[in-house]
Amino acid sequence: MIALGVCPEVPVKRLLPAFAALLLLVIPAPGRPAAAAAPGGYQVGVGIGDITGEAAEVGMLGYADPTQTTAGLASRLWARAFVVADGSGNHVAFVSTEIDFVTQAVQVEVLKRLRAKHGSTYTDQNVVLTATHTHSAPGGYSEYMLWNLTTLGFEAPVFEAIVAGIVRAVDSADADLAPGSVKIAEGNLAGANVNRSIEPFNANPAADKARFPDAVDTRMTVLRFEQGGRPVGLIDFFATHGTSMTPANHLISADNKGYAAHVIEDEVHGVDWAHRGDFVAAFAQTSAGDMSPNLRNGGAQGPTDDEFENTRIIGQLQAGKAQQLFDSATEELSGPIAARGRYVDFSGVQVGGAYTPDGQAHTTCPGALGQNFTAGAEDGPGPPIVDEGDLNTNPLLLVAGIVVNPTPAAVRACQAPKDVFLGTGSQNPPWTPQVMPLQVLRIGQLAITTAPGEFTIVAGQRVQDAVAAQLGGVTTHQILAGYANAYAGYVTTPEEYDLQHYEGAATHFGRYTQSAYAQELAKIAAALRDGQATPSAVQPPSLAQNRFSVRPGVVLDTPPLGKSFGSxxxxxxxxxxxxxxxxxxxxxxxxxxxxxxxxxxxxxxxxxxxxxxxxxxxxxxxxxxxxxxxxxxxxxxxxxxxxxxxxxxxxxxxxxxxxxxxxxxxxxxxxxxxxxxxxxx
The missing domain is CATH 2.60.40.2300 (Neutral/alkaline non-lysosomal ceramidase, C-terminal domain)
Structure with a gap:
């Protein structure tokens, strides 16, 4: 979820005050040689870094509620890095971060710092930065205005904590490289997610729905990392939102996926605070756009009335199944390591008929959020202004959008049947990113596709199918890692988009957003298969002018009369x-x-x-x-x-x-x- 600048599960709820506040206001070094790998084998390394950020009085990112500010810690937040290299010097670095989403500013700065230390070893082609999508982490680390609404601007300490922690994690994983292996296991976990957007799901063709009994994606994939036969790391891929902790929470929390990591690291492998990094376990997202951990009332409520207990329950379920798959993993990944990626301007992608429901060519649109976006999702409802799926124009939101964020008529027409509230891509500079990073990476028989959004399960499956069609015979396992390298809202199928529920209204680039992702990622997959380069015709802009904040920060600390600090x-x-x-x-x-x-x-x-x-x-x-x-x-x-x-x-x-x-x-x-x-x- 993410609302205006956040995954607003509780979008414009108290949005207008935040709007008002904001409106007032190298030549790369040569790559180092790869560490020697066993003939035909891999080098593997794992690392971890603290990315917690400011623990008090900073807006949290996810529920789009400016009144939800940090007030302590339920858990620290971590970046967990996994590096795999082959004997030819090819590397892949996968990083899972316990934040709501990765921003382009974070990606750009991380790559800059890695380049300064490692030369051309780590680039935008082979480094994946993903987010677990917790809604209980500090915000303010984007250069795009919409994403910083709840923090009233850019929070430099949060940004630095995230960037520095990610770099520490990758550095540690790189330094840890040693001969080893990666094994894969796949299974199913029931009871840890529900479909919170069932009406749009049911609008899809029967063949799509048949692939997801009970309208949920229960698939789980686990990668087992070993060095010399000794287990050193685990990456779990499973789709469920980071919303076990509610909008009422003010403690920084890694939510259910963070708790799952704790169970594996601390309880299973005995990693305590003093030995952090001895074993690293990451719980990453896949297509979680319509998957909620709140099992009651269609995603509206958790399994119990206690958010801490809900976090433990859903986390424990993921951890238990992940450990079972980890223990049973016998298939070893082998073969080439390769990565391809490029930046694509999604404000006007020409989409061929091979990727659209009607077989006709269409185009994407400059980014925009629909009026029904303000309704929020089931596990983070917005104010009672509009209801999900209401296709009638709301005069209040129409006027509000025109005043703060005017949208050209051509964009409104392109976005139909979305009733545009905010034309975020039509501003100068844009309020949300338009130039999006895409990647396809190969580790032997596994392909990991990355994209900067939260895909519904059907939308994500269509993208995976498009990539698999290009990699048939090359890879036999497919993963779509969402929330990767940047963030541009939801991705629904065209059929889901037409109903304009929260997820469709938050699909930025119009009805054919999912079709465009499928097409562009298929092109990258074909290039990877054929060994072709994937140069980028565009690059994400630098928006340093948006690094401002209206929050005063810490002024003075004083103890009460007769007491001292630490009393x-x-x-x-x-x-x-x-x-x-x-x-x-x-x-x-x-x-x-x-x-x-x-x-x-x-x-x-x-x-x-x-x-x-x-x-x-x-x-x-x-x-x-x-x-x-x-x-x-x-x-x-x-x-x-x-x-x-x-x-x-x-x-x-x-x-x-x-x-x-x-x-x-x-x-x-x-x-x-x-x-x-x-x-x-």
């Missing part, structure tokens, strides 16, 4: 049983003073003789860090630790690490420590 306001009880929640509150500074990348805001420590050993940090899902501004510059940190069922008995304490900004602007670190408490059986 304990609420002490733990004297004793707790396993499974209980331990809580300690501290006088703190603003967490945006120091994002503590690769660090922590808290430690749970256990006494071992004269030594205090850390058993948990804010990287663990058993801890919660809540930040609250009490008044003016006074704030508190509430730290909660849910004692694991297998926790050792003994004496414990909670430590809080913070940073405070003084009158002169100097930021100084501090530490607070709770009294001790015991854990009993």
């Amino acid at each position: 304990v306001v609420t002490q733990p009880a004297a004793s707790y049983a396993r499974g209980a929640d331990v809580r300690a509150d501290f006088v703190t500074g603003h967490p945006n003073n120091n994002l503590r990348d690769e660090g922590t805001f808290l430690e749970v420590q256990r006494q071992n003789g004269s030594i205090w050993q850390t058993v948990a940090t804010d990287s663990e899902w058993q801890t919660l860090y809540r930040w609250k501004r009490e008044y003016l510059g006074v704030s508190t940190a509430q730290i909660t630790w849910t004692i694991p069922a297998d926790a050792a008995t003994g004496t414990y304490r909670i430590v809080h690490h913070g940073d405070a900004k003084g009158l002169t602007g100097t930021i100084r670190p501090f530490t607070g420590t709770s009294r001790t408490f015991t854990v009993t059986p």
Whole structure:
């Protein structure tokens, strides 16, 4: 989902105030030789980097609600990188990031930094940056105005955290390259997604619907990475939205896919905070456009009334099936590694009849969002202005769109039957991207196709079929990785588009958007098959002028009278049983003073003789860090630790690490420590 600049599950809901605020306001080095691979074999490497960003008072991206701002951590966010190389020097780098979507600004900067360090080894052809699509991550890291509405502009610290963390992850994976293998397994997982857009799905031809019993995509693909026979990584591909956490949540969370990664890394492979990277597990998206993890009422509600429990349930389901497939993976990928990609201007793609439902040639349109986009999706409804599928013009939205974002008549006609609300591609500069990155990558008998949108399951299948038609006999496994390298809304089939539900209204380039993706990706697949180059006639523009923010940032931190930073306001009880929640509150500074990348805001420590050993940090899902501004510059940190069922008995304490900004602007670190408490059986 994503609404105006976000995957607005709750689109224009409180959008007009955000609009008003914004309106007022190298010659590349030679590539290094590939690490030596075994004859006919691969080099594989894995890496991970912290991309959490600002933990307080920054708009979150996904539900398009400017009032949903960060206020602590339920979990840190990570970029997980996997590199595969062959003996000929060909590399592929796949990165899964726990953010709502990847922006072009992030892709461009990541590639720039990788080029500076690795020369021509990593490029826009062979580096894939994907997103898990959590709706509980900080926003503000795009150069396109629509995507920054909920943050009231560009958030440089968030952007830097994401870019630097991705680069660290790729660097680590590159440094980790060693002789190894990649194995693949495929299966089905039921009960972890539902179709939240059933009427548009049913508008598709019977042959399309027959491929998805119960209107869901239950397919799961797992890649098993080994070095010398030792498992070092896992990539899981499965379609379900990152909306287990609701619009009411203010804690940064990697949502259900992040929890699945935690289960595999921490619980199955024993990777704790101190050994992050020993085993790396990523849970990536495929065609999740109409797939929701909220199993009740057509995608409107999770399996329970507790969003944290829903995150665990859907995450655990994915983790369990992924581990089963991981354990059973025996088919080894072998053969050439290759990658092809190009940028395509989707504002006017001429689409041939081979890719359209009526067999006639058509064209895509400059980007635009329909009025029904403001209705939101089932798991993130918007204001009661219009209903999904309502094809009657809403005068209020028509006038609002004309005032803030006028759309030429030709674009309105091209976008029909969409009733245009915002002509995002018709502005100068555009409010959403038009030049989109496309890729097809090959690792032996596996083809990974990437595209910068959220495809419905039928739309995604049509694209996979188009690519497979070109790679028949070359590859036998196909994956479409969405949310890749940039973001331009939804992709529905022409038949789904006609109904103008939320997803169709958020399909940017008109009725033939999916047809254009199928055609252009098929061309790239053919070039990969034939060993031909895929030069780009266009490049994404630089919009550095849009890197502005109207948010004041941290002004001053002050402790309350009689207290100092790190003072304990609420002490733990004297004793707790396993499974209980331990809580300690501290006088703190603003967490945006120091994002503590690769660090922590808290430690749970256990006494071992004269030594205090850390058993948990804010990287663990058993801890919660809540930040609250009490008044003016006074704030508190509430730290909660849910004692694991297998926790050792003994004496414990909670430590809080913070940073405070003084009158002169100097930021100084501090530490607070709770009294001790015991854990009993």
